[in-house]
Amino acid sequence: xxxxxxxxxxxxxxxxxxxxxxxxxxxxxxxxxxxxxxxxxxxxxxxxxxxxxxxxxxxxxxxxxxxxxxxxxxxxxxxxxxxxxxxxxxxxxxxxxxxxxxxxxxxxxxxxxxxxxxxxxxxxxxxxxxxxxxxxxxxxxxxxxxxxxxxxxxxxxxxxxxxxxxxxxxxxxxxxxxxxxxxxxxxxxxxxxxxxxxxxxxxxxxxxxxxxxxxxxxxxxxxxxxxxxxxxxxxxxx
Amino acid sequence: xxxxxxxxxxxxxxxxxxxxxxxxxxxxxxxxxxxxxxxxxxxxxxxxxxxxxxxxxxxxxxxxxx
Numbered sequence: 001x002x003x004x005x006x007x008x009x010x011x012x013x014x015x016x017x018x019x020x021x022x023x024x025x026x027x028x029x030x031x032x033x034x035x036x037x038x039x040x041x042x043x044x045x046x047x048x049x050x051x052x053x054x055x056x057x058x059x060x061x062x063x064x065x066x067x068x069x070x071x072x073x074x075x076x077x078x079x080x081x082x083x084x085x086x087x088x089x090x091x092x093x094x095x096x097x098x099x100x101x102x103x104x105x106x107x108x109x110x111x112x113x114x115x116x117x118x119x120x121x122x123x124x125x126x127x128x129x130x131x132x133x134x135x136x137x138x139x140x141x142x143x144x145x146x147x148x149x150x151x152x153x154x155x156x157x158x159x160x161x162x163x164x165x166x167x168x169x170x171x172x173x174x175x176x177x178x179x180x181x182x183x184x185x186x187x188x189x190x191x192x193x194x195x196x197x198x199x200x201x202x203x204x205x206x207x208x209x210x211x212x213x214x215x216x217x218x219x220x221x222x223x224x225x226x227x228x229x230x231x232x233x234x235x236x237x238x
Numbered sequence: 239x240x241x242x243x244x245x246x247x248x249x250x251x252x253x254x255x256x257x258x259x260x261x262x263x264x265x266x267x268x269x270x271x272x273x274x275x276x277x278x279x280x281x282x283x284x285x286x287x288x289x290x291x292x293x294x295x296x297x298x299x300x301x302x303x304x
Binding site: 145 | 265
């Protein structure tokens with residue numbers, strides 16, 4: 001099943017079996033993508049929406065010097081560019097961070113779903129609004145928090161999202177992002193990220209070894225990062 | 239009462255791997271080379287001196303709005 005993780009932990013119970021079947025039938029292609037590859041470029045006309053089955057993708061914008069700022073990180077179960085359906089093209093780039101498996105849903109198929117399945121349409125709209133809620137939180141994180149708080153917040157957010165889809169047990173998860181990637185998500189350099197990860201380890205809040213992350217004190221990390229998961233609209237997590 | 243957005247606490251600079259990290263105040267989180275840090279520090283010191291003179295002279299008004 002392609003959409004096994006879609007809205008998992010977030011109103012999945014509102015997705016009827018018939019709507020899920022229709023969504024599955026709307027998939028035109030399933031592809032494997034290599035890591036570190038731009039998949040959709042800014043301003044490129046798009047006629048499909050991309051659903052992430054497995055892997056990690058990012059949305060990013062480059063400044064004039066080519067310095068990258070991540071504007072979103074996507075995990076399994078996310079539609080990564082559903083907003084491109086009404087917009088027609090994206091205002092940012094979309095790339096893989098890891099090897100990924102994606103499903104492509106043609107916009108003409110979405111037209112049919114929107115016309116015939118109002119409950120599913122509302123859930124698709126909900127999923128784009130979840131993206132918007134995360135973007136607001138990212139604005140807050142980058143605008144108001146210092147480096148250690150930004151990093152703490154990012155890890156809390158990522159852990160909560162992965163737990164919703166069964167990829168975190170509450171304290172351990174795999175996050176295949178480099179320190180440069182993490183820095184680009186948090187608006188700091190990789191050197192600064194390196195220093196912050198050491199600081200978090202020294203405070204016994206979090207440890208990251210290669211791509212394995214251990215959150216040692218989730219409450220402490222959330223407090224330091226001013227993290228409140230309400231904006232993720234997750235069903236109650238343990 | 240402090241004005242929102244005007245910080246009274248200092249940022250903290252630290253050195254790591256031959257670079258300088260400035261943390262705070264508030265959301266500031268940047269990495270500088272030693273030269274950039276020196277230049278920024280000197281610029282800040284000069285501006286602080288000017289700001290103190292302005293305060294002593296009572297020159298605390300914004301530019302008039304157009």
